Amino acid sequence: MNKWYQKAMIYQIYPKSFKDSNNDGIGDINGITESLDYVQQLGTNTLWLNPIFVSPQIDNGYDVSNYFAIDPLLGTMDDFQKLVEAIHKRKMHLVLDLPINDTSDQHPWFQDAIKNKDSIFRDYYIWSENQGNRPNNWGSFFGGSVWEPDPNGGSQYYCHIFDKKMPDLNWKNPEVRKSMADIAKFWIDKGVDGFRLDAFIHIAKANFGQNILNQKEKFPVDSSFYANLPEVKLYLKDFIKLVKGYKDDVFFLGEASSADAYQAAEYTRPERFGCDMVVTSDNYGEMYPMTDSKIPMFFQPRQLSIKRLKETFSVWEAVLEKISLPALTWGNHDISRVLDRLHIDSQDNDLPKALAVCMYLQRGIPIIYYGEEIGMRNLKYKKLRDFHDQRALDLIDFMQSKGYSDEEILTLLNQQDEMTARGPFQWSADKFVGFSNHHPWNWATHNDAAADEAVKNDGSLFAFYRAVLKIKTQPLFSEGQYLLLKTDAKIYAFERELNGKKAFVIVNFDHKTVKYRVPTVKVVHTLLSNKASSLVDNVVTMEQSGSIVIEEK
Structure with a gap:
């Protein structure tokens, strides 16, 4: 492992919602700079910022009208350069979100x-x-x-496969690929270490003469015609080759929301100048227990399925083993927060810790969405008119036409809509959660999670995340091989191995106390545990939501 990003631990920041330094209700770059000590204290070493370029904000910055300047809402280029300097002074790295499928119609x-x-x-x-x-x-x-x-x-x-004010770029044109590479080079010269390629799987389109064979809708959506087509890899190769030729250790994190493990492998082959890693929305181990055929799949109520989580990562880890690292994440800005999305009880302080151990110590690169480490939950809006994003507005119109009550629609949106996950970072219990002295741009009822108290409490979720990430820095966990172990249905256990040394991660997702025999004859010791008793003859006893990390001596 000779690239810096192979040992990255990424903290995703939604800039408008992290820290407001000038009290206008909108988070900004200076607010991020002021907060770097907190990010580093957590144990992360790489920041990923959602788009900061000039934008009309039709799609919260993903509609870019000027790739070469900072949006005035967020600050200035001088502010940005100070942020880069502060990040690099801490031996950390910076990844910028780069929308490449489309631009603003104002570009x-x-x-x-x-x-x-x-x-x-x-x-x-x-x-x-x-x-x-x-x-x-x-x-x-x-x-x-x-x-x-x-x-x-x-x-x-x-x-335009997204908003009508976001026309799609023609990646068939080599000049488009070169122009996007020039944009990346500009920011590399400013000190940027990598890019998240937003919506890159859509840069190739099928034959325009082919209609979607769905007669139930006037304009049906079928991403088969504009996602993951073979030409994507060709266009991507040209673009990344140009940028890597300029600076070879630039990190490319591709957003491949609908890709499976085999597509991810094809997108990340280093010899083909692919992405270094892709992130997908299909790795959360979710199931849909009460599917309502009238509701779009994105908004279907879901819950955690350990069976599906096992099936997913056993395949992803096996397929990518000799190619690239999987992205390890419980969510991002495009989906509601994990604790609400998976209906985790607000009084359960142990299951979030179990989720962290289970996900982030697998083989791959952790990506932690801001606030997850202190137990932030969705914003809870009080009225339907509080929702302004297009996906929510479409759902409201659709469900009202089907006879659903406003209360039913509001409950569903507060559980699943992406805007509920973009609330201000909760720094304290102050009036506006320490985010600002001004009413925040995105504001609603929230839980009582607060970073200032969490960092002082050795038993907090923050402290546990910090311990997990510290373990992740060990070569055994950052470089070691991965093997999902055969267990009872509700136990998630895997082995990490490097140069003959092994570690075992065991998590109990059952509602009862369980025993598990660690599969080794060697003496072991505990690196981290929660609700797990001391080992006796390599047998560990774990209460509900208990977790333990064990290493061979």
């Missing part, structure tokens, strides 16, 4: 493309060929058609 490329049909930037975007009609019935992830009429008139339509 100069698109503005020039619609003003002048002979512009070189016209071919930076995707236009329909058949005059006066949409070429197909493809539906956008944000509702409606993926095709929108040229704003300046004429008979052509442009493609």
Whole structure:
């Protein structure tokens, strides 16, 4: 392991919601700089920031109108340079979120493309060929058609698989790939160490003449036509090769939300200039116990399935073993917080610790979503009109049309909508949780988690996360091989091995006390435990949600 990112422990920060330094209700870059001691105290060594570029904020910064400047809401380039300097002074690294599938319709490329049909930037975007009609019935992830009429008139339509104000880039055009590489190089020169490639699996599209064969909807969504197509790897290779040729240790974390383990392997082959790691939304071990066919899958109520978690990671770890490292995470800004999403009781202080041990000590790179380490939960909005994101608005319209009550819809949104996970970081029990002296941009009822108390309490979730991440720094846990062990259904156990030395991680997800015999004849000792008794003849007794990490002497 000779690249810095192979031992990364990533802390994801949603900049607008982390720390407000100028009391305007919006988190900013200076707030992050002021908070680096906390991030380092936790034990993470890499920051991933959601987009900080100039944006109209139609999609909370993922609609970029200027890739070469900081959004004034968040600060200045001088503020950013101070942040980079402070991060590197602590021997930490910085990863920026880079939207590459699309731009804002306010971006100069698109503005020039619609003003002048002979512009070189016209071919930076995707236009329909058949005059006066949409070429197909493809539906956008944000509702409606993926095709929108040229704003300046004429008979052509442009493609957008997300919001209509976010036109898709034409990655078939080599100049697009080169321009995106130039953007990455600009930020590398500013000191950035890596990039999360947002929505990269969508940069190739299928034959526009093929309709989606779904007659139930006017504009059906089927990502088979605009996700994970073979050309994605070709375009990605050209882009990453250009950037890695400029600086070879730049880290690329690809967002492959719908990819399986085999697709992840293809996206991360180093000899093909792929991503260094991909993160997917399919690794949370979720099941849908009460599926309602009227509700979109994203909003279906879910719960933790140990069986599915085992099936998932046994495959991912096996498939990626000689290729790349899996991403180890319980969530991000695009999904509700894990404690609410999986319906974990607010009085259960042990299950969150079990989840941390279970996930982050596997083979791979931990990614911790801000606030998870202190037990933050979803914001709880009081009224439907408090929701403004497009996915929530579409769900409200749809469910109301199906006769669901506002109370039912509100309950579902407060459990599952992504905006509930983007609340202010809870620094304290003060009026606005220590985030700001001004009413925050995203605000609703919240739980009583507070970082200032958590860092002082040796029994807190924060202290436990810190202990887990300290163990993760050991070569056995950062470099060792992984083997999921055969156990009872409700026990999650795996072995890590390096140069003949082994460690065992055992977690009890059962509702009763269980015993487990550690599969070794050697003497062992405990590195970390919670609700687990001392070992007797290599047999450990664990209460409900108990966990233990054991190493051979």
